Amino acid sequence: MSKNKQTTGHKAAHSSQRKKEVEARSCIRYRCGLTNTIQDVLNHRPGWVEVKDDAEWDFNWCDVGWLRENFDHSYMEEHVRICHFRNHYELTRKNLMVKNLKRYRKTLEREVGRLEAAKCDFFPRTFELPSEYHIFVEEFKKSPGNTWIMKPDGSRSEEQKDEAQVESYVAQRYIENPYLIAGRKFDLRVYVLVTSYIPLKAWLYRDGFARFSNTRFSLSSIDDQYVHLTNVAVQKTAPDYDPEKGCKWQMQQLRWYLTAKHGFETVQTLFKEIDNVFIRSLLSVQKTIINDKHCFELYGYDILLDQDLKPWLIEVNASPSLTASSQEDYDLKYRLLEDTLHIVDMEGRLTGKEKRIGGFDLMWNDGPVYTDVGLEALGSSCLVANTHLGCVNDREKQLQQLLKPFPGQKKT
Secondary structure, eight states: OOSOOOOOSSOOOHHHHHHHHHHHSSSEEEEEOOOSHHHHHHHTSTTEEEOOTTSOOSEEEOOHHHHHHHGGGOOOOTTOEESSOTTTHHHHSHHHHHHHHHHHHHHHHHHTOHHHHGGGOOSOOEEEETTTHHHHHHHHHHOTTOOEEEEEOSHHHHSOOOTTSOOOEEEEEOOSSBOEETTEEEEEEEEEEEEEETTEEEEEEEEEEEEEOSSOOOGGGTTOHHHHOOOHHHHTTSTTOOTTTTTEEEHHHHHHHHHHHHOHHHHHHHHHHHHHHHHHHHHHHTTTSOOOTTBOEEEEEEEEEBTTOOEEEEEEESSOOOSOSSHHHHHHHHHHHHHHHHHHTTTOOOOSOOSEETTEEEEEESSBOBOOSSHHHHTOOOOOBSOOTTSOOOHHHHHHHHOOOOTTOOOO
């Protein structure tokens, strides 16, 4: 929170204003509440210096607990950035995510029509317990053969709760026909960065991964967590888990596999539908999240595919794991976090008009974003979405062309 910052009577352009702020500070002071990959990325960033405890900071990568206790009591100057929105839990708590999506779907149906509302049918039937217990029982009776999964809604970790209060759960219809590869279930972890909710500005990362269960899928062993849960934390405790092989595929590998099996067009349609999940879920909380120019958020989306190649939104994480399970995983997360810092742009090196920064592509900027490349060559006026999940990530080359070197650093 720099005291040297000069204020002017009128607002200057994005990059020149930020440049003045950077020049007014000899370094960027950061605070980091985590001890994993993000700490390494921040340590290696030229001109960034770590500060401890109560010292003033310009950038804070905090956990949600710190945010809950300190955000409302912190004065932040113009240039300061922090890695969560104040009420991020409207999207990242399971019960609130579903509540917001249901409300958004009803609004679309009323204002636009059923066809548009149907574009929100990407989350399984979900009920909050105990508050919706009676409705859940009715639904349960209607389809007695179906499997339901119970999950804590996350509220205890998000807000201070009276110990005597009943813990809330969500009951969610279990996807019984997941898409399998070599007989194993998997889900996708995809990264979306939001730098503003009003207007909504969201970036999609090209890399991500599929997390596989260690054991072949079967509904007859419904109580076997190694069959049904894809979390690495669970899978690595399996007796036959091989840490060298792990349980992950890179997103590019998955996209190649699906394209070889189902064809280019089918997979293109699938990935468009996955883009739709990101956009609709963010729009569903756009008016609910407290927008703040100091805030940004890197979300970890968990998506499950069924046998019909339909994507289902399982949950959204406000603090996706940044701890690496292998060297490949570390490299992916390091690149992801480095590019996140490029977009947050504490150094003032961007114009604000970029559509791609490293491995991130601008997906939504107060409306859909379309790619500039290849339309003339195609001789077509059709618009192509500026999203490239699972495509080549030639980020080093792109960043060299895009970014000026850091102060005092020679361009390589």
